[in-house]
């Protein structure tokens with residue numbers, strides 16, 4: 001194996017008496033989709049939030065692209081290319097599609113505190129943003145408010161934004177949640193597209209999607225990384241089947 | 252910039268204020284000139300708040316702190332100049348001054364500094380908590396101003412004459428109006444530039460969705476803090492001009508009613524509309540003058556109007572005049 005893009009070592013997080021994450025070890029290799037599965041309350045979202053910098057672990061460290069990122073804030077981690085995406089509610093709704101992507105280009109460029117030059121004519125923002133929109137197939141909708149885009153278009157916009165961040169790794173927390181079987185097929189295709197750009201750490205409930213997309217799977221149970229392995233290994237792991245997969249795989 | 256209906260209305264408002272003052276000058280009606288001056292000053296205060304409240308979604312109920320701070324800087328410096336005493340003698344000697352050119356930068360800087368302190372302590376909160384914390388800070392300063400005897404305490408601080416500006420007779424109403432009017436123009440241009448800049452994009456993005464802004468690598472706290480500081484500086488400048496208009500400053504500039512009135516200008520005129528505070532302040536002063544002459548309870552009518560605006564016309568007066576069409580921004 002080559003050097004991992006992301007390394008989670010010994011991460012522990014408690015909420016009062018509750019042990020949400022218990023010495024979690026995990027890594028993300030270049031080019032892979034690494035799925036994290038587990039029952040509700042296993043600590044998956046808590047783990048993602050800590051990697052993203054929204055919550056601080058009690059102990060443990062994160063290494064990203066070879067550097068320790070523990071002291072970086074959430075926005076600094078995003079700027080470094082650790083990109084969280086696919087929360088559909090997470091667009092700036094009043095902004096046009098173009099403005100949404102421009103904001104991402106601006107964030108990635110780290111030049112936000114400029115007060116006088118109008119953004120509309122700032123070609124270092126508009127041109128790349130337009131290019132990302134074009135690649136996402138949203139050129140025609142550039143000037144439509146994000147809130148007026150269809151569900152599918154918003155997802156395309158999310159991709160454009162994610163790519164505009166010059167990502168080195170993606171983190172997705174349940175992207176399939178609440179979008180129905182048709183949508184999840186589309187999204188499966190999109191994830192396949194994103195992985196060309198950067199590896200993906202994917203938290204997901206939809207087992208069909210996980211089994212068809214993932215290169216490796218980690219199973220979290222009660223805050224512990226119960227097992228990590230290839231799809232076949234996890235499917236055939238008796239302990240995992242007992243603990244979590246149960247009927248889902250058998251059927 | 253295309254010539255939209257909003258742009259036209261903005262121009263009418265801005266030029267209209269100037270023409271009103273000039274006509275009053277020709278007709279020798281200094282009282283009307285003073286009203287126009289008040290409109291200009293209150294507009295500047297509102298432009299400051301609009302940057303935070305309108306564009307940044309930071310509903311500050313404590314902008315009296317900055318308005319008052321600017322006001323007291325002018326009052327205190329002028330007072331020391333009048334009495335020929337030092338403002339402080341350590342670590343360096345600081346004398347009072349009557350020069351607006353000296354007072355303005357000091358007032359803007361100190362108001363912005365107060366905004367920085369209040370912002371650092373309050374911007375981690377949001378919603379009702381933010382409203383209450385900003386109100387609490389302004390009230391703290393208000394009670395401090397009342398109980399601090401050095402500068403008049405509750406009785407306030409008269410400055411007797413207006414501070415001076417090279418080449419102008421600031422006691423002449425129309426000349427003082429022109430100073431305020433130029434500042435109004437500068438504030439509008441500054442606000443417009445900021446709103447349309449990269450920073451403005453980040454600020455308006457932060458208002459809509461902080462998580463999104465964070466996830467594209469921008470720290471929303473810093474964005475809000477910088478906006479709050481600029482906002483405080485602009486509102487502080489308005490307070491300075493207000494002291495000069497009245498040749499007097501009292502703790503009431505720090506009161507929650509002042510914060511409320513600045514908020515009323517913004518909401519009446521149209522939240523996040525560049526010229527909204529001008530429309531709001533003009534309407535407010537006009538109502539105060541016309542209704543205030545008829546009934547002591549004119550503020551009741553103001554309250555009803557405000558209620559109507561909040562419930563039915565989120566774009567405020569500017570929104571009504573442009574018949575709810577999309578914003579310029």
Ligand SMILES: Nc1ncnc2c1ncn2[C@@H]1O[C@H](COP(=O)(O)OP(=O)(O)O)[C@@H](O)[C@H]1O
Nearest residue numbers: 015018020038039040041042043044045046047
């Ligand atoms: N902010 C919080 N405060 C207290 N408990 C929390 C908080 N966030 C999560 N938890 C608890 O931590 C556990 C793990 O939650 P979470 O990471 O959301 O699980 P998952 O995403 O795997 O379903 C749950 O028991 C949850 O109730």
Ligand SMILES: [Mg+2]
Nearest residue numbers: 044045046173
């Ligand atoms: Mg979860």
